[in-house]
Amino acid sequence: MAFPQSFIDELVARNPIEDVVGQHVQLRRSGANMFGLCPFHGEKTASFSVAPDKGIYYCFGCHKGGGVINFQMEVEGLSYPDAVRALAKRVGMEVPEDEQYQSRYKQQERLWALHKEAARFFHAQLYSPLGANALQYALGRGMSKSILTTFGVGYAPDSWDSLVKAMRAKGYTDEELKESGLVTVSQKNGNLFDRFRDRLMFPIIDVRGNVIAFGGRIIKKDDNAAKYLNSPETLIFNKRKNLFGLNLAKKTKAGSLLLVEGTIDVVALHQYGFDNAVASLGTSLTEEQAVLLSRYTENVVLIYDGDEAGQRATRRAIPILEKAGIGVKVLQIKDAKDPDEFLKKYGADKFKMLLEGSSNRVEYQLNAIARKFDLKEDEQRIKFIQETAELISTLGSPVQREVYGHRIAEAASVSYDVMKLEISKAFKRRMAREKKRQEKIDLAPAQNLQPKSRTIRYDNMKSAMAEETVLAMVLKDPGLMAQTKQLRPEEFSSPLLGKVYGQLQSRYNSGLELSLAVLEDLNHEEMSHVAGISQRHQGPVNESALQDCVKTIRAEHQASGVASADDLLALRDKLKESKGTKA
Numbered sequence: 001m002a003f004p005q006s007f008i009d010e011l012v013a014r015n016p017i018e019d020v021v022g023q024h025v026q027l028r029r030s031g032a033n034m035f036g037l038c039p040f041h042g043e044k045t046a047s048f049s050v051a052p053d054k055g056i057y058y059c060f061g062c063h064k065g066g067g068v069i070n071f072q073m074e075v076e077g078l079s080y081p082d083a084v085r086a087l088a089k090r091v092g093m094e095v096p097e098d099e100q101y102q103s104r105y106k107q108q109e110r111l112w113a114l115h116k117e118a119a120r121f122f123h124a125q126l127y128s129p130l131g132a133n134a135l136q137y138a139l140g141r142g143m144s145k146s147i148l149t150t151f152g153v154g155y156a157p158d159s160w161d162s163l164v165k166a167m168r169a170k171g172y173t174d175e176e177l178k179e180s181g182l183v184t185v186s187q188k189n190g191n192l193f194d195r196f197r198d199r200l201m202f203p204i205i206d207v208r209g210n211v212i213a214f215g216g217r218i219i220k221k222d223d224n225a226a227k228y229l230n231s232p233e234t235l236i237f238n239k240r241k242n243l244f245g246l247n248l249a250k251k252t253k254a255g256s257l258l259l260v261e262g263t264i265d266v267v268a269l270h271q272y273g274f275d276n277a278v279a280s281l282g283t284s285l286t287e288e289q290a291v292l293l294s295r296y297t298e299n300v301v302l303i304y305d306g307d308e309a310g311q312r313a314t315r316r317a318i319p320i321l322e323k324a325g326i327g328v329k330v331l332q333i334k335d336a337k338d339p340d341e342f343l344k345k346y347g348a349d350k351f352k353m354l355l356e357g358s359s360n361r362v363e364y365q366l367n368a369i370a371r372k373f374d375l376k377e378d379e380q381r382i383k384f385i386q387e388t389a390e391l392i393s394t395l396g397s398p399v400q401r402e403v404y405g406h407r408i409a410e411a412a413s414v415s416y417d418v419m420k421l422e423i424s425k426a427f428k429r430r431m432a433r434e435k436k437r438q439e440k441i442d443l444a445p446a447q448n449l450q451p452k453s454r455t456i457r458y459d460n461m462k463s464a465m466a467e468e469t470v471l472a473m474v475l476k477d478p479g480l481m482a483q484t485k486q487l488r489p490e491e492f493s494s495p496l497l498g499k500v501y502g503q504l505q506s507r508y509n510s511g512l513e514l515s516l517a518v519l520e521d522l523n524h525e526e527m528s529h530v531a532g533i534s535q536r537h538q539g540p541v542n543e544s545a546l547q548d549c550v551k552t553i554r555a556e557h558q559a560s561g562v563a564s565a566d567d568l569l570a571l572r573d574k575l576k577e578s579k580g581t582k583a
């Protein structure tokens with residue numbers, strides 16, 4: 001680690017976890033812990049816990065956990081050093097900067113500045129003689145001059161190196177230009193070329209207001225070139241974690257966000273007064289984007305194109321948004337291929353009506369099921385009833401179940417009683433499946449105790465359980481550490497738990513505070529796992545319970561050691577034998 005341990009200790013001490021978490025989550029005290037709604041996964045009951053005395057957080061739902069630095073990293077999407085910097089700034093501490101980190105941060109700052117300059121350059125080009133066609137094109141597509149300014153739209157000239165030259169003149173090095181992704185490098189001679197040529201340029205701006213990338217739309221029809229071209233991923237641009245237009249839409253008073261496919265759709269919607277439109281960046285919606293959206297709204301209206309690809313994207317996006325705790329509605333555009341075209345054809349009022357009539361996800365899914373079946377055929381009608389009953393049985397509200405049940409019964413020309421019966425059958429089937437799953441979990445406690453992680457495995461479950469208990473106990477009552485002096489980290493069966501124990505032991509021996517929040521080189525997954533051990537522990541915390549665990553760990557360790565000693569003896573005997581026969 002690049003920061004001195006004493007600095008990290010002070011940083012953690014001066015940033016109480018409940019204060020930092022409290023800036024993002026409303027916490028309520030319950031005994032020694034505080035609880036709130038998890039900021040990392042969507043939920044309606046609070047399973048996110050904070051333990052102020054231990055300095056950690058842990059979510060019993062999604063199993064994320066760690067100390068205050070981990071929280072800062074997760075919630076703001078920061079790297080470790082940037083999270084440390086943010087926490088230091090919060091309490092006015094000076095950061096002893098490591099050269100490597102310092103240079104990386106400086107590099108980022110240079111790239112932000114370079115992108116800002118590039119955006120200015122492109123915008124100026126749009127109003128230069130070179131940009132006449134591009135401006136004509138933009139205005140021809142119905143964009144107003146003021147919306148072009150709002151979005152900072154610009155033009156990349158039809159030239160090989162006008163951006164390269166302009167940025168060099170501003171003092172940016174070729175190395176920085178390469179890092180920015182705004183240029184390509186010639187394979188032949190290493191010369192730099194503008195990546196974007198003869199394109200209308202849309203700056204992609206993050207929620208903090210930094211220009212981090214560009215999307216370029218082709219102006220002339222050219223079948224060999226991509227219609228849209230985005231910046232590649234760079235040190236400052238991760239397309240999975242950003243949304244186009246969110247920097248503006250986050251200020252909306254609309255109470256919801258509109259998620260559309262294209263950059264142009266976002267611009268058109270904003271121009272027509274829908275200042276809550278955003279778009280994912282050329283990918284289908286990611287979990288990271290859904291979580292980002294959930295920071296600004298509880299309601300999203302999905303407005304993807306009416307074609308098959310758009311419908312597929314819609315089906316995929318619904319569960320991702322719901323998982324992030326967002327209520328989803330779906331608007332299906334009719335008589336136009338996308339929102340941009342619709343607005344131009346029918347205007348804002350019509351679109352508003354469309355928006356008000358947008359169906360909730362249940363209606364949308366029912367419609368999607370209905371489209372699969374021909375209700376004139378009896379066989380298909382039965383399948384339709386079963387499939388819709390399955391969907392309706394998942395609805396929590398009895399009112400909803402009745403309303404949709406009636407509607408389906410009518411569509412399938414059966415009585416509501418028949419439909420009701422199907423729904424309750426589907427409900428029982430689901431409950432039975434659920435129960436079976438639960439039984440499986442109850443019956444196999446050992447299996448269930450395997451860490452909920454792909455990379456952490458326990459080889460010796462009996463010892464690992466004792467190791468977990470030791471850690472949980474000393475974290476709760478650090479004084480107990482004095483009673484485990486004889487237990488060595490090498491005796492742990494789990495390398496991760498042994499590593500944590502070793503660090504706690506050496507902190508204890510140096511008279512430092514025992515806290516998970518300051519441990520070194522644990523990744524997110526390991527940190528979450530260890531925080532979980534601490535927060536889930538419910539057994540007694542005392543010396544005799546501790547000694548029982550220590551005994552188990554040592555016995556298991558010795559057993560494994562004895563086995564290998566036996567193997568060695570057997571091997572020696574074998575060698576003796578073979579020597580004997582040779583002699």
Ligand SMILES: [Zn+2]
Pocket residue numbers: 038039040041048059060061062063064
């Ligand atoms: Zn969670």
